């Protein structure tokens with residue numbers, strides 16, 4: 042592209058590395074600014090042989106990200122292309138390089154006429170990917186105090202699911218009302234601890250009676266109908282550890298009937314690790330429930346050699362027809378060891394886990410009021426995948442890594458229309474250069490923000506621009522397919 046064309050390009054809105062007024066944080070509220078430039082006037086250029094081309098199609102795109110390395114989230118190879126957005130949806134995905142001449146976009150033999158206020162990002166070979174989806178979070182306190190959710194957005198996380206390990210809020214619809222508009226798309230699992238407390242009272246460290254189990258089933262059905270994706274368990278923790286097989290099977294059956302997900306922090310991740318997996322496998326086999334195995338790991342050095350057997354059990358369960366997926370985080374110590382300095386998770390096992398086709402990435406992040414944190418994973422897990430495992434160590438390809446952070450978690454949780462760059466999907470999009478991305482949070486400095494996410498779009502709105510959060514609160518409640 043000539044300098045002159047480039048300049049004109051830039052006048053359309055925002056070019057890579059150059060910030061103009063064309064792109065604003067949020068289209069809603071009082072902060073809306075229009076482009077200071079009218080791109081159709083006052084410029085002359087040489088146009089590609091107009092007469093040989095069909096008429097330009099008038100299109101209603103609001104945002105165009107051109108000439109990026111489009112990695113669509115499915116795991117297939119990236120391609121040079123253009124992503125067009127209208128309102129909160131992806132309108133079009135075009136392969137091949139695009140040229141823009143004033144308000145006309147040329148792609149191959151097609152021509153499109155942009156609206157005057159269409160914003161343009163020249164991605165110039167940078168990665169354009171779906172927003173990342175974090176299905177395992179403990180961030181309720183953080184979202185209550187920081188609804189803009191910058192700590193998540195700066196990692197490229199545009200959707201997340203809370204209420205994990207058995208701990209949710211009691212009344213999910215009311216919680217949504219309380220939160221108001223968030224910077225991120227959000228959904229919440231019901232927590233088994235909450236169900237037990239609601240059905241059995243505070244003194245719940247005992248076996249549940251038949252009536253109490255029926256009450257839990259009722260509550261679970263209500264929650265699923267109200268839009269929760271499933272039920273989470275933290276069977277290692279009292280009083281959830283008092284659960285009997287009968288109780289778990291009844292709940293799993295209810296989930297299976299209503300297509301809810303069973304997300305489990307299993308009874309033991311250390312000494313009784315394999316037995317704990319076998320317990321859940323039996324329940325999943327019998328009930329047909331979709332089972333999400335949360336934060337897969339073999340905890341403490343004495344158990345590290347069990348990890349290959351863990352992966353084998355996941356594969357075997359899949360082979361028997363169990364709809365089982367796992368998620369994992371990317372640090373060699375758990376939150377128990379945050380303060381001890383001990384390495385409790387094997388790096389070699391992390392890499393084995395990354396290679397398993399049924400395991401994707403989640404953060405297990407505990408973020409509390411005002412961003413207080415008890416583990417660096419809350420500030421760094423997703424950029425760490427890109428920086429450490431894709432770029433620096435080349436453990437996994439970029440396309441596979443993106444799939445494990447977008448389309449796979451979306452499919453697993455039946456999240457409607459997210460996790461993929463495809464027409465009709467919600468416009469949760471990231472623009473970044475792999476070489477710029479870096480997690481910075483460490484054990485001794487767990488709350489250092491990552492760098493490298495250049496643009497983050499949530500439902501078509503710019504939530505991060507030129508690496509800085511805009512304060513935009515364009516998140517939507519996640520919808521789950523039944």
Ligand SMILES: [Zn+2]
Nearest residue numbers: 206306335336
């Ligand atoms: Zn857990």
